[in-house]
Amino acid sequence: MLAALYEKPHKLSVLKKEIPRLMKDEVLIKVDACGVCGTDLHIVEGRSRSTPPVVLGHEFNGTIYDSGGTNGSFAEGQRVAIDPNISCNTCYYCRRGLMHLCENLKAVGVDIDGGMAEFCAVPARQLYPLPHDLTPEQSVFIEPVSCIIHGIDRARVSVGDTAVIIGGGTIGLMMLSLLRNAGASKIVLIEPVAFKRDIAEKLGADVALNPLRDNVHEAIFDLTRVGADLVFECAGTSATAKQSLEYVRRGGIVEFFGVCPIGETIPVEPNNIFVNELTIMGSFINPHTFSRAIHVLSSGIVEIDKLVIHTYKLENIHAAMKSMREGETIKNIVFT
Ligand SMILES: [Zn+2]
Numbered sequence: 001m002l003a004a005l006y007e008k009p010h011k012l013s014v015l016k017k018e019i020p021r022l023m024k025d026e027v028l029i030k031v032d033a034c035g036v037c038g039t040d041l042h043i044v045e046g047r048s049r050s051t052p053p054v055v056l057g058h059e060f061n062g063t064i065y066d067s068g069g070t071n072g073s074f075a076e077g078q079r080v081a082i083d084p085n086i087s088c089n090t091c092y093y094c095r096r097g098l099m100h101l102c103e104n105l106k107a108v109g110v111d112i113d114g115g116m117a118e119f120c121a122v123p124a125r126q127l128y129p130l131p132h133d134l135t136p137e138q139s140v141f142i143e144p145v146s147c148i149i150h151g152i153d154r155a156r157v158s159v160g161d162t163a164v165i166i167g168g169g170t171i172g173l174m175m176l177s178l179l180r181n182a183g184a185s186k187i188v189l190i191e192p193v194a195f196k197r198d199i200a201e202k203l204g205a206d207v208a209l210n211p212l213r214d215n216v217h218e219a220i221f222d223l224t225r226v227g228a229d230l231v232f233e234c235a236g237t238s239a240t241a242k243q244s245l246e247y248v249r250r251g252g253i254v255e256f257f258g259v260c261p262i263g264e265t266i267p268v269e270p271n272n273i274f275v276n277e278l279t280i281m282g283s284f285i286n287p288h289t290f291s292r293a294i295h296v297l298s299s300g301i302v303e304i305d306k307l308v309i310h311t312y313k314l315e316n317i318h319a320a321m322k323s324m325r326e327g328e329t330i331k332n333i334v335f336t
């Protein structure tokens with residue numbers, strides 16, 4: 001079968017590989033579509049904990065090709081989405097219900113072979129049946145939406161809250177739609193790329209600001225007077241992480257959602273956090289939110305038809321990654 005294998009930093013190869021053999025409780029998936037994510041770019045650049053060689057692809061769905069030894073709980077021919085995050089169920093965190101913080105967490109497409117291939121073997125407990133109304137292309141968004149739902153749960157959004165989103169990529173834009181639906185009253189999105197700001201406005205942002213041109217701080221305080229109730233950092237840079245602390249109101253919440261490179265730091269003034277009673281939190285992956293993400297996409301709450309989506313054959317993965325790196329697209333999807 002054809003697969004996109006991360007061989008070593010800066011080397012991703014499309015090559016022939018053997019169809020994976022099933023282990024106990026595993027199912028063989030014929031992959032229908034797989035999203036290319038910022039995380040994949042980080043991995044190939046050697047800026048992640050992923051250890052090569054590994055087939056990339058963690059945002060994928062497909063059709064069950066061989067249901068293996070799963071006692072008929074899944075039928076061959078059934079379409080499914082795959083939650084890529086596999087927890088051990090026995091460590092301290094798993095037993096406290098914090099599966100996403102599992103000490104032995106493994107992610108399909110990061111630590112073990114993933115969905116940028118014709119076939120992928122995954123444990124049956126990672127599978128979620130897909131409703132008929134979701135296409136393979138739409139279903140690629142289930143995994144990122146499941147992470148955003150966790151981020152929104154963590155921030156305890158209240159109806160009427162004001163929000164700032166830094167970054168208008170896939171995550172920032174879908175976060176915007178979900179925050180709007182969660183009852184946010186005013187939403188400011190900050191993004192330097194013009195076509196992404198246009199999409200943000202179509203999705204209902206009150207203001208989409210260009211940080212290279214606009215006085216972002218002034219605009220946020222003009223709109224909210226006191227600063228935003230909630231600030232979501234979805235760009236994943238230390239510069240924007242630092243700025244996020246400047247846009248929040250007293251008693252507000254700053255959530256680090258974007259993936260900042262490991263080792264990067266920002267200066268923080270503890271007195272600012274103390275006097276202003278700030279809550280600074282992270283949001284990591286998607287505990288217990290995968291089913292809700294499927295419901296969200298079926299319902300049309302996230303208008304993915306307004307995003308810019310391109311599809312590529314798997315053999316053209318390098319072109320798909322290049323256009324992501326250069327910010328020309330919102331989401332690229334590969335299929336074999
Ligand atoms: Zn991803």
Ligand SMILES: [Zn+2]
Nearest residue numbers: 088091094102
């Ligand atoms: Zn565990």
